[in-house]
Amino acid sequence: QLQLQESGPGLVKASETLSLSCSVSGGAISSRIYHWGWIRQPPGKGLEWIGNIYYKGITYYNPSLKSRVTVYVDTSKNQFTLSLSSVTAADTAVYYCARRQVSWFDSWGPGTLVTVSP
Amino acid sequence: SFELTQSPSVSVSPGQTASITCSGDELGDKYTSWYQQKPGQSPVVVLYQDKKRPSGIPERFSGSNSGNTATLTISGTQAMDEADYYCQAWDNNTAVFGGGTKVTVL
Numbered sequence: 001q002l003q004l005q006e007s008g009p010g011l012v013k014a015s016e017t018l019s020l021s022c023s024v025s026g027g028a029i030s031s032r033i034y035h036w037g038w039i040r041q042p043p044g045k046g047l048e049w050i051g052n053i054y055y056k057g058i059t060y061y062n063p064s065l066k067s068r069v070t071v072y073v074d075t076s077k078n079q080f081t082l083s084l085s086s087v088t089a090a091d092t093a094v095y096y097c098a099r100r101q102v103s104w105f106d107s108w109g110p111g112t113l114v115t116v117s118p
Numbered sequence: 119s120f121e122l123t124q125s126p127s128v129s130v131s132p133g134q135t136a137s138i139t140c141s142g143d144e145l146g147d148k149y150t151s152w153y154q155q156k157p158g159q160s161p162v163v164v165l166y167q168d169k170k171r172p173s174g175i176p177e178r179f180s181g182s183n184s185g186n187t188a189t190l191t192i193s194g195t196q197a198m199d200e201a202d203y204y205c206q207a208w209d210n211n212t213a214v215f216g217g218g219t220k221v222t223v224l
Contacts, residue, residue, distance in 0.1 A: 039213075046215060047153075048215065049206075052213070060211045060212065063212065101166075102166075104149075104166035105163060105206075
C-alpha cells in the first residue's frame with residue numbers, strides 16, 4: 001500500500017528557505033502514471049495547491065508562489081522535495097505531499113506543520 | 119484567475135440529505151474532485167471525475183457537475199460524515215481548491 005511521509009524542520013525563520021521532503025513507499029515515484037504534489041493548509045484555513053512534479057522533472061507551480069517555489073524529484077531515494085524561499089508568517093501551514101492520479105489527489109501524507117518565526 | 123466558491127457551512131439532520139455546491143466559471147467543462155477532511159486528519163478523496171467513488175467510499179456519496187456548478191450530495195447523512203469538504207479542479211495545469219464547506223450533522 002502506498003505511503004507518503006513528509007519530513008523537515010518544523011520551525012523556519014522569516015526570510016529563510018523552507019525545505020521539506022516527501023518519502024514514498026509502496027510504489028515507485030518513477031511511475032509514468034502519477035504526478036507528485038505539495039499542498040498546504042494554514043491553521044484554521046483551506047487547502048492551497050503549491051505545485052506538482054512528474055518523475056521526468058516536469059513541474060507545474062501555483063502562479064501565486066511560482067517565484068519562490070522549486071520542486072524536484074530524486075528517483076534514487078524515491079522521494080521529492082519542496083523548496084520555498086523568502087518565507088514569511090503567511091507561509092505558516094501544515095504542508096502535505098500527495099500523489100496525483102489524472103485529475104485528483106488519491107493519496108496524501110499525514111502532513112507536517114511548519115511555523116515561520118520572526 | 120480561476121476560482122472555486124463554496125458555501126462556508128451546511129447543517130443536516132442525521133438520515134437527511136446534504137448538498138454541497140462548488141461554483142466556478144464553466145466548471146462543468148472540467149473534472150471536479152471532492153475531498154473530506156476531519157479534524158487533525160489529511161484530506162481523503164470521496165469523489166473524482168465529478169461522480170466516481172474510490173474504493174471504500176460509501177454509496178451515499180454522489181456527485182454531479184454541469185454549467186458553473188458541481189454538487190456533492192450525501193444521502194442518509196451519518197454522524198461520521200461531519201467534516202470539512204473541499205472541491206478541486208484544474209485550470210491551465212493549476213490545481214484550484216474551493217474554500218471548503220463545513221458539514222455539521224445536528
